[in-house]
Amino acid sequence: MPVLVRRHLSTAPWRRRLAAMASATALGAALLAGGATAGAATAAATGTAGSPDPAASSPVDVTVNADEGFGTIPGTAYGLNSAVWDDQMNVPQVQDLLQAANVGMLRYPGGSYGDMYHWQDNSAPGGYVAPGTDFDAFMGTVKKIGAQPMLIANYGSGTPQEAADWVKYANVTKGYGDKYWEVGNEVYGNGHYGSGWEIDDHADTSPTAYANSVAQYASAMKAVDPSVKVGAVLTLPGNWPDGVMAAGESADWNHTVIPLIAGHADFVIVHWYPGGSDAATMLGEPTQLTGELAQLKDQLDQAGAGALPIALTEVNSDVDEDTQPDALFGADTYLTALESGVFTVDWWDTHNGPQAISTAPDGATDFDDYGILSSGTCVGDVCEPALNTPFPTYYAIKMLSELGRPGDQLVGAGTTSALVSAHAVHRADGSLSVLLINKDPSNSQHVALHYAGFTPDPASASVALYRDEADSIDTSTTGDPNSATLPPYSVTTLTLRAAAGSASALSAPGAPKVTAAGSTTATVSWTPSAGGTADRYEVYRSDGTTSELLATSTGTSATVANLTPGTTSTWNVLARDAAGRLSRPSDPVTVRTGTPADSTCRVSYRLTGGWGNGFNADVNVTNTGPVPITGWTLAFTFPSGADESVTGFWNAELSQSGRTVVATPVDWNATLAANGGNSADFGFTGANSGAYPPPTVFTLNGTVCTTT
Structure with missing residues (x-):
């Protein structure tokens, strides 16, 4: 370390x-590849939000989903x-x-x-x-x-x-x-x-x-x-x-x-x-x-x-x-x-x-x-600038307020390139701000912006731009809310007004709470919107930069069925008015489903040690059904968003494809007696970069097991 x-x-x-x-990410390769592109000097000198970039081959798609709420600042x-x-x-x-x-x-x-x-x-x-x-x-x-x-x-x-x-x-x-x-x-x-x-x-x-x-x-x-x-x-x-x-x-x-x-x-x-x-x-x-x-x-x-x-x-x-x-x-x-x-x-x-x-x-x-x-x-003999001169990190903090202030709502945003990050805020005054970070030190990045849950006014938008090593933040306007050119190593914020008549007068529903959750169902409840009468409420699950409709309700609760066991997801509730317009999203709620309590198998997963970029885990497999099992296959999948891999194992044979791991027995633990008569124990060493959450769903010969 x-x-x-x-x-x-x-x-x-x-x-x-x-x-x-922390292990290197794909960004390193992307930066090396991007650094060879010509035209960087021109882009650095002239790049402003909305200006054309002759060096760009195709734009980076930026999607802002104002129906996905992360709560207020x-x-x-x-x-x-x-x-x-x-x-x-x-x-x-x-x-x-x-x-x-x-x-x-x-x-x-x-x-x-x-x-x-x-x-x-x-x-x-x-x-x-x-x-x-x-x-x-x-x-x-x-x-x-x-x-x-x-x-x-x-x-x-x-x-x-x-x-x-x-x-x-x-x-x-x-x-x-x-x-x-x-x-x-x-x-x-x-x-x-x-x-x-x-x-x-x-x-x-x-x-x-x-x-x-x-x-x-x-x-x-x-x-x-x-x-x-x-x-x-x-x-x-x-x-x-x-x-x-x-x-x-x-x-x-x-x-x-x-x-x-x-x-x-x-x-x-x-x-x-x-x-x-x-x-x-x-x-x-x-x-x-x-x-x-x-x-x-x-x-x-x-x-x-x-x-x-x-x-x-x-x-x-x-x-x-x-x-x-x-x-x-x-x-x-x-x-x-x-x-x-x-x-x-x-x-x-x-x-x-x-x-x-x-x-x-x-x-x-x-x-x-x-x-x-x-x-x-x-x-x-190398000296810093004069006392109290701001470094670029000062301006980075200052740029945060160009995106949003306390009380404004953080909403979803994502991009198709590792070289560009995006974050968005639905402001209290109804406008929408999008912060875009170009991580390429040499080249401008042209972006195409797409909006869900927000209709921008096609008239001018305001722009705040912090260029590479600048000693101030530039401000300007652009007449195109759907595209921007980001200078190398820059932070850009676009703030857009909502088109007339596009926003609902309804407030966001109150923060939802999980009132019941099983292995395949969950019930959430919330307090009603203010500002008018809601025609109905809609429950959405976040999926990247999209929102998936799970349920509708004319009341203030909803039960969602057919969920996947052992999963964690984020839901928002929105109100729809009589004109069909959606309110802002509620604060997010985390919904966790369990695994079936009456399964014919049981698996326990236990972390036994870690060292930052690696860990050891023990797995115990029990057949709780009435029929003995000779020759078993246990499969599990590491959660998405984490970088985990199996690097060693004992008391079983493990193979990995993508995030999915399959374990098969060795000769002395191949038989699992009926009704919990015995268990098979095995372990593995994993490598991780960042988080290493445990797998939550295990299947024994295709059957979803109870997990502890």
């Missing part, structure tokens, strides 16, 4: 982190880290820049410093605290820019009482109303799994001890202010130390912590540094985040904690941090995470300082500085 180091602006101690390796969505070793964190120039970028959440006191910071005297023994960075000064910045704080209660060297006293000072004495509090930072980095960068003075450094302490912290803090929300530290599936177990343990960090914090924590925290080896790999990694967050939600759901919101309180790419590739990665990552239901994404960080000099694919100098603003310092 690569080691990531960070430090503060001057003489700070090194800050170490382990990050999981929360006020905390666009977040950023602030650190007490940063003497610029509260100066007026920085405050003005953060306010201009519409930063809605600021995290304090900064990463691993959270586990050694004492708020009463603004100290961090063993670290450096800059003047003017105390809690009240930080809250002055929070209030000035109109943000909310995410505060790290000191777990590593603090106590529940110290955290409770901080809550009392903040919300009772000062009346700040600070809502979100984390218990510790990367607590799993306390040496329990062999790698230690996080302070933890507890005699017991296990995940069990941490989870039990979360309950103590929450109790003490809520005794002072019952309105505070307390967060617990987890790790993303496919990222170290997910799957790792210390000696004598039978479960990894998440599977130990989650059941113990249920009923005590109000949200969970994860960090994401995917650790790609180059810009091409990095730019393909945001697609992994969807699967990793989905797997985390499954873990929460299985432990009875499925209602806990998720906060992504640190994220950065580890590659080309001060140049355009990281800006593109950042915009893509923020929106991907928000579409997956995360309530805040907090970039690491405001200032960080240079570490090493390299050159990005577009020729720009990279300083290995994780900040969005320059520290104005040097590595040898």
